[in-house]
Amino acid sequence: MGEPIRRTFRALRIVASRWDGRVILVATGLAYLIGYSFAVGDLASTGRGGVSLLVVDAPLDRALQSTGYLSFEPIAALEAGPVTYLFSPIDAGLAVVLAALVGINVALTYLGLVQPRACGMEPSVGLLAAVPALLSGAACCGPVVLIAIGVKATGVLITGFQLLLPIAVVLLTLSVVLVGRRIDPTPA
Amino acid sequence: MNDRVTRRGFVATVGAIAIAGCSGVTGDRSADRSTAVGDSATSVATTSTASGEGSLPPLADRALVLSIEPPKLREAAVSGGVSKDGIPAIDQPRFETADQVGSRLAPGDVVFGVARNGVAKAYPQSILVHHEVCNDTLDGTPVSVTYCPLTGTAVGFERGETTFGVSGRLVNDNLIMYDRATEHWWPQVLATAVPGWNADGGTSDTSDGRTNESGSTRTKATESTRPDATGSGTANATIGQSLREFRVVWTTWERWREQFPDTWVLTEDTGYIRDYGRDPYGSYNPRNGYYEPESEPLFPPLDTDDRYPTKAVVMGARTADGAIAFHKRSLRREGVIAGALDGTPHVGVHDDRLDTAYVYRNPDRASVTATADGVQVADTVHSPDELPLERVHAFDAMWFAWHGFYPGTSVHG
Numbered sequence: 001m002g003e004p005i006r007r008t009f010r011a012l013r014i015v016a017s018r019w020d021g022r023v024i025l026v027a028t029g030l031a032y033l034i035g036y037s038f039a040v041g042d043l044a045s046t047g048r049g050g051v052s053l054l055v056v057d058a059p060l061d062r063a064l065q066s067t068g069y070l071s072f073e074p075i076a077a078l079e080a081g082p083v084t085y086l087f088s089p090i091d092a093g094l095a096v097v098l099a100a101l102v103g104i105n106v107a108l109t110y111l112g113l114v115q116p117r118a119c120g121m122e123p124s125v126g127l128l129a130a131v132p133a134l135l136s137g138a139a140c141c142g143p144v145v146l147i148a149i150g151v152k153a154t155g156v157l158i159t160g161f162q163l164l165l166p167i168a169v170v171l172l173t174l175s176v177v178l179v180g181r182r183i184d185p186t187p188a
Numbered sequence: 189m190n191d192r193v194t195r196r197g198f199v200a201t202v203g204a205i206a207i208a209g210c211s212g213v214t215g216d217r218s219a220d221r222s223t224a225v226g227d228s229a230t231s232v233a234t235t236s237t238a239s240g241e242g243s244l245p246p247l248a249d250r251a252l253v254l255s256i257e258p259p260k261l262r263e264a265a266v267s268g269g270v271s272k273d274g275i276p277a278i279d280q281p282r283f284e285t286a287d288q289v290g291s292r293l294a295p296g297d298v299v300f301g302v303a304r305n306g307v308a309k310a311y312p313q314s315i316l317v318h319h320e321v322c323n324d325t326l327d328g329t330p331v332s333v334t335y336c337p338l339t340g341t342a343v344g345f346e347r348g349e350t351t352f353g354v355s356g357r358l359v360n361d362n363l364i365m366y367d368r369a370t371e372h373w374w375p376q377v378l379a380t381a382v383p384g385w386n387a388d389g390g391t392s393d394t395s396d397g398r399t400n401e402s403g404s405t406r407t408k409a410t411e412s413t414r415p416d417a418t419g420s421g422t423a424n425a426t427i428g429q430s431l432r433e434f435r436v437v438w439t440t441w442e443r444w445r446e447q448f449p450d451t452w453v454l455t456e457d458t459g460y461i462r463d464y465g466r467d468p469y470g471s472y473n474p475r476n477g478y479y480e481p482e483s484e485p486l487f488p489p490l491d492t493d494d495r496y497p498t499k500a501v502v503m504g505a506r507t508a509d510g511a512i513a514f515h516k517r518s519l520r521r522e523g524v525i526a527g528a529l530d531g532t533p534h535v536g537v538h539d540d541r542l543d544t545a546y547v548y549r550n551p552d553r554a555s556v557t558a559t560a561d562g563v564q565v566a567d568t569v570h571s572p573d574e575l576p577l578e579r580v581h582a583f584d585a586m587w588f589a590w591h592g593f594y595p596g597t598s599v600h601g
Contacts, residue, residue: 068356153266
């Protein structure tokens, strides 16, 4: 394992050992998870009041049915007051991975700012890497962002939108290493 | 193909979740108001045996006009970003009565209505926007009620023993269905088979590519009676041939219910989890987002024309001979508008009751005028949907989509 990776893991252990690091990781991760879920349409303010839960039969089979590139059928709908959440296990798993990476990025950046011996921190890197996934939401036909802004789609553009999610994961992972390796893991 | 599963509901009242789930094995829906009504009960039985290995869907006696040959249409198809059946057709529709709808539908919400032999059904746009195809049964006839949100078109087709699914492809922004028997592609507006997944390279020898007077291409089937229009022909011979269609009325829940108080209404119990309170494209009540008249199509259309706003609604009709369109707002204002399709006089007639319109052939140039009580033909007043003329299948469409498919169309109003 390379030195940057080792340093990143050590920095992550420091984040986990500090209460403020844990708070920032969870808070930013959760905030991103909610924002991402809204952006891709899994979460919406379309609840009709009250609380209800609908679950499909044979949820395992349904959960594996693809609706598009890296997108799978929801198996449950939860309505709680004004909010509706559609639960697709694989999509939700991807969202959690993204949110965790965003949370780690922000927490490491915070650690770099409070650790005196960190240097050359670039707080914006992790946050910029989180943007592509927010644009990856697709309507029934085509990316919602194109419909919203009225830009005509092309085959190349559609393919490009399908790659936004994996691109975000890669960028966020690289960003974690980029930020983590600059943190001196020795106690301040 | 989609699993044909039922949805198990856990219903809760405000403040406390009370599990009232139904058995997925028995289909017991004690907690669900929706029922498999006469027709749809048959539909469930029919679709459960339609494995996709059945015969071709029933075909029309004459193929509809095309401006582009089927192989070229296949080449023009683009991915909408969803996989085959990624937009799942409703294969086990369930219905409730108008009284049971409650506040689920607002008076101005768009529904697609079908009335046949005393049975009326309404398919809410808010549901079909997430499914695009509903494989159902009407008066004992297996049908598919289809809706494409990107072109604003709702069309009914007879499906025979097979069912239709959503290919995930679009041509001219229009939904391309596929039939599960042959896997031909069927662009919804064209209602005509193009090579699908069963084709090797999209070539077919069934189209002679001749062009009619209005610049449109006809298939051979246009010129001759099909040897077998019952749906038992070979798959490749189907390319260029058209489906049997029926009218689906684009109207509002308020208008439909007033005309058909005993209507059945498609429920949200579709077997799939979707947020039916959210239209990903915009809204028709009030109109905004993708549905605004001046907004752009998602994909570039096959042809463009700026005589009307991109998404102005026209009532379009096409036959084997050509295409005609009537600007719907003009029809609403004037009641009756005359036009011509391939030289033959036609007339568009507005129906205030449902805010829809009908298109009739009028080869003898009969006098057709709008009156306060209906539509007068010669000396007699008739209901707009019952003129003593030959009615041509017509449906609402966004102008860009109609012109893209039928650049040689005449347009009136």
